Amino acid sequence: AQSVTQPDIHITVSEGASLELRCNYSYGATPYLFWYVQSPGQGLQLLLKYFSGDTLVQGIKGFEAEFKRSQSSFNLRKPSVHWSDAAEYFCAVFTGGGNKLTFGTGTQLKVEL
Amino acid sequence: GAVVSQHPSRVICKSGTSVKIECRSLDFQATTMFWYRQFPKQSLMLMATSNEGSKATYEQGVEKDKFLINHASLTLSTLTVTSAHPEDSSFYICSARDISSSYEQYFGPGTRLTVT
Numbered sequence: 001a002q003s004v005t006q007p008d009i010h011i012t013v014s015e016g017a018s019l020e021l022r023c024n025y026s027y028g029a030t031p032y033l034f035w036y037v038q039s040p041g042q043g044l045q046l047l048l049k050y051f052s053g054d055t056l057v058q059g060i061k062g063f064e065a066e067f068k069r070s071q072s073s074f075n076l077r078k079p080s081v082h083w084s085d086a087a088e089y090f091c092a093v094f095t096g097g098g099n100k101l102t103f104g105t106g107t108q109l110k111v112e113l
Numbered sequence: 114g115a116v117v118s119q120h121p122s123r124v125i126c127k128s129g130t131s132v133k134i135e136c137r138s139l140d141f142q143a144t145t146m147f148w149y150r151q152f153p154k155q156s157l158m159l160m161a162t163s164n165e166g167s168k169a170t171y172e173q174g175v176e177k178d179k180f181l182i183n184h185a186s187l188t189l190s191t192l193t194v195t196s197a198h199p200e201d202s203s204f205y206i207c208s209a210r211d212i213s214s215s216y217e218q219y220f221g222p223g224t225r226l227t228v229t
Contacts, residue, residue, distance in 0.1 A: 044220040046220075
């Protein structure tokens with residue numbers, strides 16, 4: 001069965017510092033991968049997605065992610081974090097056979113001013 | 114584009130009563146909508162998948178008689194929590210898949226249900 005692991009439950013970074021959120025997936029075929037952000041009490045906003053092609057994908061708000069098949073990873077990065085980036089981040093994999101999204105447990109990002 | 118709304122955003126109900134949550138795709142047609150439940154500090158758990166005009170498919174462990182889902186049109190799905198109990202208190206989020214897309218889901222803002 002497919003699964004998504006986000007090893008870091010909480011991450012704290014200083015404003016202006018770089019950020020990397022880790023995501024590992026388990027799925028037999030090439031997955032469709034997503035990163036979402038959720039502010040407190042809000043729904044999910046799509047940051048970026050990977051379906052195929054270039055393994056480095058650019059998203060909104062200055063985020064990017066790199067798909068590495070050999071490591072089964074899809075880590076999210078941002079070169080300079082802003083205080084407004086503080087939120088919960090979810091990695092998700094879409095499995096065509098299951099026709100649904102499977103989410104990781106999320107990473108809570110705190111930004112220190 | 115691709116906006117999904119949910120109503121209400123917050124609801125408080127008494128134990129034993131039923132509450133209905135609406136999920137609407139505002140600017141696209143959605144043959145498939147999904148209902149998720151999220152407990153505090155936890156991830157989203159898929160409850161059910163609803164397809165327009167047919168019965169919903171529930172995930173294992175989800176009581177279909179308690180969480181009634183109706184998807185009567187291409188823009189509206191409803192989740193009714195019947196005979197609610199305090200343990201049903203949670204954050205419910207819906208998502209909708211555009212009829213023209215096989216993979217992307219657009220999420221609503223969520224509904225906070227509190228059962229007293």
